[in-house]
Amino acid sequence: MKLSLLVTPFSDENLQLAAQAGVTDIVSIYPGLELQNLLEIRNRVESFGLNLGVVERYVPTLDFVHGTGDRDAQIEGFKTLVRNMGEAGVPVLCYSWMPDDDWQRTSLEVKERGGALVTEFDIRNPETFRSVTGFDFDPSDPTPASALWENLEYFLNEVIPVAEDAGVKLAMHPDDPPMGRLRGQDRILSTPEAFERLVAMVDSPSNGICFCQGSFASHKNEYDIPGLIERLAPHITFAHFRDVVGAVPHFTESFHDTGKTDMAAAMKAYLDAGVDCPIRPDHVPTLAGETNEFPGYHMLGRLWAVGYMRGILDTWKAVPGS
Ligand SMILES: [Mn+2]
Numbered sequence: 001m002k003l004s005l006l007v008t009p010f011s012d013e014n015l016q017l018a019a020q021a022g023v024t025d026i027v028s029i030y031p032g033l034e035l036q037n038l039l040e041i042r043n044r045v046e047s048f049g050l051n052l053g054v055v056e057r058y059v060p061t062l063d064f065v066h067g068t069g070d071r072d073a074q075i076e077g078f079k080t081l082v083r084n085m086g087e088a089g090v091p092v093l094c095y096s097w098m099p100d101d102d103w104q105r106t107s108l109e110v111k112e113r114g115g116a117l118v119t120e121f122d123i124r125n126p127e128t129f130r131s132v133t134g135f136d137f138d139p140s141d142p143t144p145a146s147a148l149w150e151n152l153e154y155f156l157n158e159v160i161p162v163a164e165d166a167g168v169k170l171a172m173h174p175d176d177p178p179m180g181r182l183r184g185q186d187r188i189l190s191t192p193e194a195f196e197r198l199v200a201m202v203d204s205p206s207n208g209i210c211f212c213q214g215s216f217a218s219h220k221n222e223y224d225i226p227g228l229i230e231r232l233a234p235h236i237t238f239a240h241f242r243d244v245v246g247a248v249p250h251f252t253e254s255f256h257d258t259g260k261t262d263m264a265a266a267m268k269a270y271l272d273a274g275v276d277c278p279i280r281p282d283h284v285p286t287l288a289g290e291t292n293e294f295p296g297y298h299m300l301g302r303l304w305a306v307g308y309m310r311g312i313l314d315t316w317k318a319v320p321g322s
Helices: 012-020 035-046 062-066 071-088 145-166 192-201 213-217 225-235 263-272 299-318
Strands: 002-006 025-028 051-055 092-096 107-111 117-122 169-173 207-212 236-241 244-247 250-253 278-281
Touching: 002 051, 002 299, 012 299, 025 035, 025 278, 035 051, 035 071, 051 071, 051 278, 062 071, 062 145, 071 092, 071 145, 092 236, 145 169, 145 192, 145 207, 169 236, 192 207, 192 225, 207 213, 207 225, 213 225, 213 236, 213 244, 225 236, 225 263, 236 263, 263 299, 278 299
Parallel strands: 002 025, 002 278, 025 051, 051 092, 092 169, 169 207, 207 236, 236 278
Antiparallel strands: 107 117, 117 250, 244 250
């Protein structure tokens, strides 16, 4: 596995911290459609002795997810991004099919160990549910699950051949929260069966999965994470290492050692299955001295997480027969 980090803000200091923590691969947010921008990001990352391994977050998707507006123009943009990544040698593009664009939470400042701040999702009372994450949609005009699936198949048939040509692997992130419907809007990608349907739609090494452990762990079915990694392993092109306490309808994020998953067993599951892709900590707690302006996306928790992950990786390397 390639120890990876999303660094925000994308500063020289944070890139240096990543290098010092032993990270090998950097995850960049959406760089826009100019090849030059992507090349500049790659060169800056490489100047710290790091690789640019993944593009993730803020990739425009909502028109082709819902089949609205000029979806073909948005697909063309996605193809341009894929071709640029091929040109720049960036191998993985993470995206999602969330109809509300990104994660939903109801609190951004629940206290974890030592007063560290984590996010919470609580829909035990749907009447009072209110997302505070800033991603939303018009609940008066929902897109049904059948249309979300049709739009996905259309998208894959358009994009996967381009990704194959470019040598880029897509990585589909699960819905977060992992629910089949939220506020009247269907959601289609939160179960292993749904991901098996996704990868069967277009059979290609470029049609891959981002295995976000916390998304599967917070599903009401409370999946066995190591077992699920083994099941989906041939299609995993990117991994998010995170954990939660609880499950839908109520869960909170956690440190890697305070959640409900055996994280050492999860890491071993990737290794045993021969998965060799970028893996990054996701949604880390906000620690002392940090503003919590970007919940889940500050640096101190990431650095703590990288050390934890490196320790597990080295331990399994040192265990005979593992
Ligand atoms: Mn994730």
